[in-house]
Amino acid sequence: MKKIKMKIVTLGLSLILVAGSLFSPVSVSARTMGDPSNQIDGKLSTFYQGDIGDCGAVSGIQALANSKYGRSLLRTMITVNGDDSYTVNFKSGIQSVSQTDVDNAGITGDLDARVIEAGLQNAMNVYNGCFACDVFTTITGFKQSQVRGATSKTNLMNTMASKCASGDGITAACDFTIADPDKGILGNGEHSYSIQSVTKDTVVVINPWDTSELISMSRSEFESSIRYMTYVDNTAKKVVVFWA
Structure with missing residues (x-):
């Protein structure tokens, strides 16, 4: 009789445990695993400017994915709260973001990107336009250092090329004075692009309209057509801003 009672008790406990596992709350990441448009995963997949x-905000966000330093920031930037809100851990100051803020974000696609942009909107009103350098300052907390002239341009380009060659990558963005419609490049400083990579011969930029598409051009074309570029120097802890 005791053995039968013990079996019944054991069976009852097993059923309770199974039921508990079936009806316990599931975390956001587990519930949306595999869909980056609904999952906070500490990295960026494709997203699209609306x-x-x-564009300054969207290109600045995308630029984080292009360097080891930027990716390290992404991994700890967003905290998911129990009330479906988010805490965005910018180095210049923490921002609280509601689900409504995220739903109203100007971009579509990757959820991390949308939450970050909502945080930037709360911090600096990016929907009315901004420069990527100011986005970098908000995200990193670094002060800006402005440079001008041909020598400064060459030095900055060589620094970025060296970072790319080392595997560290770069967090950088730019806009252009000279348009190239065939490449989707707008002129007169009308649109911001992230800079994915620089070599001694080639520059690859990304249009925030679709962050999955890469635009390649010669380094000489890039240098002769840009109006401005900005680069996060995490070693010196500054945001370098070059104006042509």
Whole structure:
């Protein structure tokens, strides 16, 4: 009789444990695993700028994915709260972001990117336009250092090329004075692009309209057509801003 009672008790406990596992709350990441448009995973997949003039913010966000330093920031940037809100851990100051803020973000696609942009909007009103350098300052907390002239341009390009060659990558962005419609490059400083890579011969930029598409051009074409570029120097802890 005791053995039968013990079996019944054991069976009852097993059923309780199974039921508990079936009806316990599931974390956001587990519930949305595999879909980056609904999953906070500490990295960036493809996202798309919308109709508002937030290209400086979108290119600045995408640029984080292009360097080891930027990716390290992404891994700890967003905290998911129990009330479906988010805490965005910018180095210049923490921002609270509601689900409504995220739903109203100007970009579509990757959820991490949308939450970060919502945090940037709360911090600096990026939907009314901004420069990527100011986005970098908000995210990193680094002060800006402005440079001009041919020598400064060459030095900055060589620094970025060296970082790319080492495997560290770069967190950088730019806009252009001279348009190249065949490549999707707008001129007159009308649109911001992230800089994915620089070599001694070639530069690859990314248009925030679709961050999965790469635009390659010769380094000489890039250097002769840019109006401005900005680069996060995490070693010196500054955001370098070059104006042509």
